[in-house]
Amino acid sequence: MEIQIFTVGGTIDKIYFDAKSEFKIGEPQIGELLQEANVNFSWRLDSLLRKDSLEMTDTDRELIHQRVAECELDHVLITHGTDTMVDTARCLMDIPGKVVVLTGSMQPARLRVSDAIFNIGFAIATLQARPPGVYVAMNGTAFDPLHVHKNWDQQRFEE
Amino acid sequence: MEIQIFTVGGTIDKIYFDAKSEFKIGEPQIGELLQEANVNFSWRLDSLLRKDSLEMTDTDRELIHQRVAECELDHVLITHGTDTMVDTARCLMDIPGKVVVLTGSMQPARLRVSDAIFNIGFAIATLQARPPGVYVAMNGTAFDPLHVHKNWDQQRFEE
Amino acid sequence: MEIQIFTVGGTIDKIYFDAKSEFKIGEPQIGELLQEANVNFSWRLDSLLRKDSLEMTDTDRELIHQRVAECELDHVLITHGTDTMVDTARCLMDIPGKVVVLTGSMQPARLRVSDAIFNIGFAIATLQARPPGVYVAMNGTAFDPLHVHKNWDQQRFEE
Amino acid sequence: MEIQIFTVGGTIDKIYFDAKSEFKIGEPQIGELLQEANVNFSWRLDSLLRKDSLEMTDTDRELIHQRVAECELDHVLITHGTDTMVDTARCLMDIPGKVVVLTGSMQPARLRVSDAIFNIGFAIATLQARPPGVYVAMNGTAFDPLHVHKNWDQQRFEE
Numbered sequence: 001m002e003i004q005i006f007t008v009g010g011t012i013d014k015i016y017f018d019a020k021s022e023f024k025i026g027e028p029q030i031g032e033l034l035q036e037a038n039v040n041f042s043w044r045l046d047s048l049l050r051k052d053s054l055e056m057t058d059t060d061r062e063l064i065h066q067r068v069a070e071c072e073l074d075h076v077l078i079t080h081g082t083d084t085m086v087d088t089a090r091c092l093m094d095i096p097g098k099v100v101v102l103t104g105s106m107q108p109a110r111l112r113v114s115d116a117i118f119n120i121g122f123a124i125a126t127l128q129a130r131p132p133g134v135y136v137a138m139n140g141t142a143f144d145p146l147h148v149h150k151n152w153d154q155q156r157f158e159e
Numbered sequence: 160m161e162i163q164i165f166t167v168g169g170t171i172d173k174i175y176f177d178a179k180s181e182f183k184i185g186e187p188q189i190g191e192l193l194q195e196a197n198v199n200f201s202w203r204l205d206s207l208l209r210k211d212s213l214e215m216t217d218t219d220r221e222l223i224h225q226r227v228a229e230c231e232l233d234h235v236l237i238t239h240g241t242d243t244m245v246d247t248a249r250c251l252m253d254i255p256g257k258v259v260v261l262t263g264s265m266q267p268a269r270l271r272v273s274d275a276i277f278n279i280g281f282a283i284a285t286l287q288a289r290p291p292g293v294y295v296a297m298n299g300t301a302f303d304p305l306h307v308h309k310n311w312d313q314q315r316f317e318e
Numbered sequence: 319m320e321i322q323i324f325t326v327g328g329t330i331d332k333i334y335f336d337a338k339s340e341f342k343i344g345e346p347q348i349g350e351l352l353q354e355a356n357v358n359f360s361w362r363l364d365s366l367l368r369k370d371s372l373e374m375t376d377t378d379r380e381l382i383h384q385r386v387a388e389c390e391l392d393h394v395l396i397t398h399g400t401d402t403m404v405d406t407a408r409c410l411m412d413i414p415g416k417v418v419v420l421t422g423s424m425q426p427a428r429l430r431v432s433d434a435i436f437n438i439g440f441a442i443a444t445l446q447a448r449p450p451g452v453y454v455a456m457n458g459t460a461f462d463p464l465h466v467h468k469n470w471d472q473q474r475f476e477e
Numbered sequence: 478m479e480i481q482i483f484t485v486g487g488t489i490d491k492i493y494f495d496a497k498s499e500f501k502i503g504e505p506q507i508g509e510l511l512q513e514a515n516v517n518f519s520w521r522l523d524s525l526l527r528k529d530s531l532e533m534t535d536t537d538r539e540l541i542h543q544r545v546a547e548c549e550l551d552h553v554l555i556t557h558g559t560d561t562m563v564d565t566a567r568c569l570m571d572i573p574g575k576v577v578v579l580t581g582s583m584q585p586a587r588l589r590v591s592d593a594i595f596n597i598g599f600a601i602a603t604l605q606a607r608p609p610g611v612y613v614a615m616n617g618t619a620f621d622p623l624h625v626h627k628n629w630d631q632q633r634f635e636e
Contacts, residue, residue: 011334011336016332016426023340037278037299038265038298039298054339082336107336111334118195118276118279120280121299125283125288126288129289137284139196140200142284142288152337158199175491175585180560269588270588311496352617356583358618358635424515435595439596439598440599443599455602458601474515
């Protein structure tokens, strides 16, 4: 099985720029994480956007939809900001015949303690084992996009 | 879904004891890792053994078999040393009606760079999404125990 | 020797707040770092401010000056943002009879790779070994506040 | 100031070899740590030995003594195993005109939590600020080799 990975930004890819004293979205982290995990499947990586998901527009979502629909591979992983991950997931539900998994993290992957690596591992297995459809893979659960929301107080996704 | 976790030792749980200048198997790491990932499913954790898997005996495997077979939950995760993980997996294949996933790591979870967290995330999703059976979840793949071996030179599992 | 530590904020103490999708200054990190290093000297810790150093005012510097001057201990460590660390250092040069060392970091202490821990170790030894005066301890050098500046392009301090 | 670094092994350089299920001494870690800290002094690095310090012989110590005595630089840092660090330090006390600092760590530098980076930072500043002599830089203190021992129960150095 070969996997297509699209990255569009979000907390998972944030790094700290001292020059501006702020965290900004940097290079996609997932490639390095997959190498550290020494995975034995093939994957392609395309960075589509580098945005906080609160800043994503309808045009951005159309781009993501187009790239997923046109993708020649049947297994697509998207790393995405958490704030509007569910919105993007719902937009992709009309694409037939593909397993599409969205994941991200509450804490940047570069931190000593982060949920990013766990979430990537979880998302990859979800992609391999679930039937065609769209899944939000967060907090150790593969959610149906129609029945999930981000609980801001608890800082996690739930039904 | 509630998950039963059994830990039996292996590299994943190794910590460094300065007093003896060596790495030994310490407390199970998986509980702390699941808390860092802020998962929203329930789990029970029992530490059955603390062994390098090369030192595991038939008696040890009988114990693991008994505990898995008697477990009232249908989803069982076992963290295990990599050297004989496949042997233990094969021993458990006669247990009906349960999803059993074995995982571990090539590098201790306490290292700055380790495959442990990715593997735990991958194993949890495999447990949730796969039909009843026994799986070896390593290197981003859910292997059939009858068709997998550890490649010592490449330091990874393959068919 | 007992050491007085004052924290006033800066990158070293930044943690990621997912709720606001930004890095903000959190609890002082130095206490936890000293415990991890298992140091065998005594220290007191007071958090005076939690500011990006670009936002520090003359009133803030007067507060720091007052607290250092009134401190009953002769060895004072200040963790501080890097942008105006030199300015604060110069303000403290009229305080007699004390060794005062300012340090901080270019990358938050919570990152997997950060200069924070090295800088703290370096600053502590500078505090113990140097004669009374004020020092900027950054990038492996104990600088005279009158002959140091932050090189923004190179992201490090130099004469 | 230019610094000569000699590495002779010890816990600080231990990495985990899955092939042998044990921790062994690997490449010197200090070079990578100094690069992460982005230090602005010059240094030379020579790896003399790769030994657990309990295995060091009189011949090994003669080699270290010879290399330090012949070194053209006046500031010498040695990373060393903790068990016999004090013995080696005492052997070097007859070398005139140089500042010699020995350091190491109780936990390998590759661990997520380790005293290694703090100790390196502390040792570098000790090297720069102290008068000629030999120092054991551990646990946030620059010890006189004649008045220090490793407390095994507390896992730290003390007078």
